[in-house]
Amino acid sequence: MSQNKTGGHKGAWRSQKRKEGEGRICIRYKCCLTNTIQDVLYHRPGWVEVKEDGEWDFNWCDVGWMRDNFDHFYMEEHVRICHFRNHYELTRKNLMVKNLKRYRKALERDLGQQEASKCEFFPQTFELPNEYHIFVEEFKRSIGTTWIMKPVARSQGKGIFLFRKLKDIIDWRKDGTRSEEQKDEVQVENYVAQRYIENPYLIAGRKFDLRVYVLVTSYIPLKAWLYRDGFARFSNTRFSLNSIDDQYVHLTNVAVQKTAPAYDPEKGCKWQMQQLRLYLTAKHGFDTVQSLFKEIDNIFIHSLLSVQKTIINDKHCFELYGYDILLDENLKPWLIEVNASPSLSASSQGDYDMKYRLLEDTLDIVDMEGRLTGKEKRVGGYDLMWNDGPVYMDDDGLEALGGSCLIANTHLGCVNDRQKQLQQLLKPFPGLKKP
Known part of the structure; x- marks a missing residue:
């Protein structure tokens, strides 16, 4: 279990151990959320919820808890927690772009321009106010272009707006260009100014983006899993660049779209990933x-x-990322952002069912019960896509595609026969019965 550095153990560790004579296990979990993950944890055989910080073996926490508490706990070998300590290096908008730019330069230096070009998947981005002067130079080279402003550390579409005039972002001018009165004001929140994708791929005249789930269980070595399911999030209003102030046109976040006057909570604004892949293929x-x-x-x-x-990297940590990908009219995918706490609240019954399956499979990979060998290429709806190097399909998968060359072990939007796969892979412990 976890142990507070200022105190001792508060109970005997029973996780991953069978109680003598009973053949059972007990995994103590703590969860600060009240959405789908709480339901999954509650119904997981052998798992018991605890309230006190010193008695858990598994913690599904928010990023605020990590910031305030992680350094104050000593964790036993078996303990798992759902974030890496500095997850924000990928999930904060400005740091994500900073790291991608640095990585791209390193690729160009070490492997050449062709390899570096594989990183041309994020829109041109500037951090304000720090890069205000550089941004202005680029802005003047492309007068009439639409830009989008986003706060670096907020989510659900909060604080986002589009602009085409510098006067709209006067509050983010670098100190040297601010008036004395403005300099005395409280420092403005950091934003990124990003070139807006003005030619998104449309379906029925509406803009959409993709929410895709990637699970990382280790960074050294890097071990990453891709979930087969996901969804496309549609805007509630037909796309047009004539009304850049209409958030229902440009922002696909469910938190934004569900406030639209014509929003239907039964239908929502989502397609499952399989539906989208079939549409695009047709x-x-x-x-x-x-x-x-x-x-x-x-x-x-x-x-x-x-x-x-x-x-x-920390052996106690894992991360379930929510990637937001936008397609343009040329079917080029763009990385918009990566979320450390993708929404686990459901907007419909189908959405709930998909997220429930996602989280069940996530817990199977984290494997508190110790049922995996560590050599699996697939667990439920997850496919192992990177394990200190690319992971390739098994021979049967290659034969199904009619080829023999190396093909990445990724199946986003493909059939997810997870239940059958799990029945073959995971055998229940004696004494544990599924509800």
């Missing part, structure tokens, strides 16, 4: 869509590699 062909999803895989791998040496 319209553009198998090969084109295969190439598109290969480019999306490239985004996951290079973004994780960009922070591999920066993230503080």
Whole structure:
């Protein structure tokens, strides 16, 4: 269990141990959220919720808890927690871009321009107010371009707006250009100014982005899993650049769209990833869509590699990332942001079911029960895509595709027969019965 550095153990550790004579295990968990993850943990056989900080073996916490408490705990070998200590190196918008730019330069220096070009998947971005002068130079070179402003550490669409005039961002001018009166005011919040994708791929005239889930269980070595399910989040209003102030046109966040006057909570604004992949394949062909999803895989791998040496690796930590990907009209995928705490609240019954399965499979990979060998390429709906190097499909998967060359072990938007796979992979412990 966890142990507070200022105190001692508050109970005997029973996790991953069978109680003598009973053949049972007990895993003590702590969870600060009241959404789908709480339901999954509550119904997991052998898991028991505890309230006190000193008695848990597994903690699904928010990033605020990590910031305030992580350094004050000594953790036993078996303990697991759902964030890396400095997760924000990838999930804070300004740091993500900073790390990607540095990584791209390193690739160009060490491997050449062709390899560095594989990182051309994020829009041109500037941090304000620190890079205000550099931004202004670029802004003047492309008058009429639409830009989007985002606070670096907020989520759910809060604080975001589009602009085409410098006067709209006067509050973010670098100190040297601010008036004496402005200098006396409280420092403005850091934002990023990002070139807006003005030609998004549209379906029924509406903009959408993709929410994809990637689970990282280690950074050294890097071990990352890609979930087959995910969804496309649609705007509630037809796309147009004539109304850049209309958030229902430009922001696909569910937290924004559900406040739209015409929003239908039963239908929501989502397509499951399988539905989107079938639509794109029918319209553009198998090969084109295969190439598109290969480019999306490239985004996951290079973004994780960009922070591999920066993230503080800890064997107790794992991270479930929510990637936001936007497609343009040329079917080029763009990385918009990465979320350390992707929403686990459900907007519909289908959404709840998908997230419930995602979280069940996440816990199976974290494997507090000790049922895995560590050599698995697939667990439930997850496929292992990187394990200190690329992971490739098994022979049967290659034969199904009619080829024999090395193909990445990723199946985003493909059939997710997780239940059958889990029945073959995971055998329940004696004394544990599924509800």
